[in-house]
Amino acid sequence: AQTVTQSQPEMSVQEAETVTLSCTYDTSENNYYLFWYKQPPSRQMILVIRQEAYKQQNATENRFSVNFQKAAKSFSLKISDSQLGDTAMYFCAFMKHEMDQAGTALIFGKGTTLSVSS
Amino acid sequence: NAGVTQTPKFQVLKTGQSMTLQCAQDMNHEYMSWYRQDPGMGLRLIHYSVGAGITDQGEVPNGYNVSRSTTEDFPLRLLSAAPSQTSVYFCASSYSSGRAVYEQYFGPGTRLTVT
Numbered sequence: 150a151q152t153v154t155q156s157q158p159e160m161s162v163q164e165a166e167t168v169t170l171s172c173t174y175d176t177s178e179n180n181y182y183l184f185w186y187k188q189p190p191s192r193q194m195i196l197v198i199r200q201e202a203y204k205q206q207n208a209t210e211n212r213f214s215v216n217f218q219k220a221a222k223s224f225s226l227k228i229s230d231s232q233l234g235d236t237a238m239y240f241c242a243f244m245k246h247e248m249d250q251a252g253t254a255l256i257f258g259k260g261t262t263l264s265v266s267s
Numbered sequence: 268n269a270g271v272t273q274t275p276k277f278q279v280l281k282t283g284q285s286m287t288l289q290c291a292q293d294m295n296h297e298y299m300s301w302y303r304q305d306p307g308m309g310l311r312l313i314h315y316s317v318g319a320g321i322t323d324q325g326e327v328p329n330g331y332n333v334s335r336s337t338t339e340d341f342p343l344r345l346l347s348a349a350p351s352q353t354s355v356y357f358c359a360s361s362y363s364s365g366r367a368v369y370e371q372y373f374g375p376g377t378r379l380t381v382t
Binding site: 259 | 300307311312325370373375376
């Protein structure tokens with residue numbers, strides 16, 4: 150069974166600064182995806198970034214980037230130039246890739262609450 | 268596209284009552300799933316479906332039923348509500364294309380309170 154661990158329940162950062170959220174996972178699978186989802190107070194789940202395990206290059210989306218270390222089973226999220234609107238809970242999630250199947254379950258970490266202050 | 272829709276947004280039930288949480292998507296996604304979110308627990312999978320007529324259990328299925336008669340709809344039934352089912356419920360859908368599986372799209376959630 151897969152597990153996802155987020156070891157930082159809460160973090161805070163000042164506007165314009167950089168913050169890194171940690172995530173480790175445990176799996177024996179070789180083909181999988183990793184995601185970071187953002188959940189603002191509105192509770193809508195918003196995809197921030199995704200990483201395919203077979204890709205060595207780290208994914209980036211504007212101010213968001215990941216540090217994917219497959220051997221260490223680590224998947225951290227870096228937020229650059231933090232903005233007030235980044236205040237939210239962030240979830241790391243794992244999804245096994247099964248060929249010819251429309252999708253599989255997301256396994257979530259317990260989340261990190263990020264507060265950005267001015 | 269409306270994406271993934273869920274109704275109701277809020278619901279209060281008494282212990283022992285039954286109800287159905289509705290979920291619909293208009294993206295022709297094959298895969299649909301239900302999660303519950305509890306404080307400090309992240310999201311946990313209740314049931315999922317890989318296509319019409321096919322459903323299976325997730326991590327926390329007890330007390331819930333699902334069916335998938337159409338591609339669009341995936342209702343979640345609470346058979347006899349218990350206070351332990353107080354939670355926020357999310358429906359999600361996704362699809363695959365060739366070798367790639369795409370991210371899951373989430374509905375806005377239903378906050379359920381059982382008294």
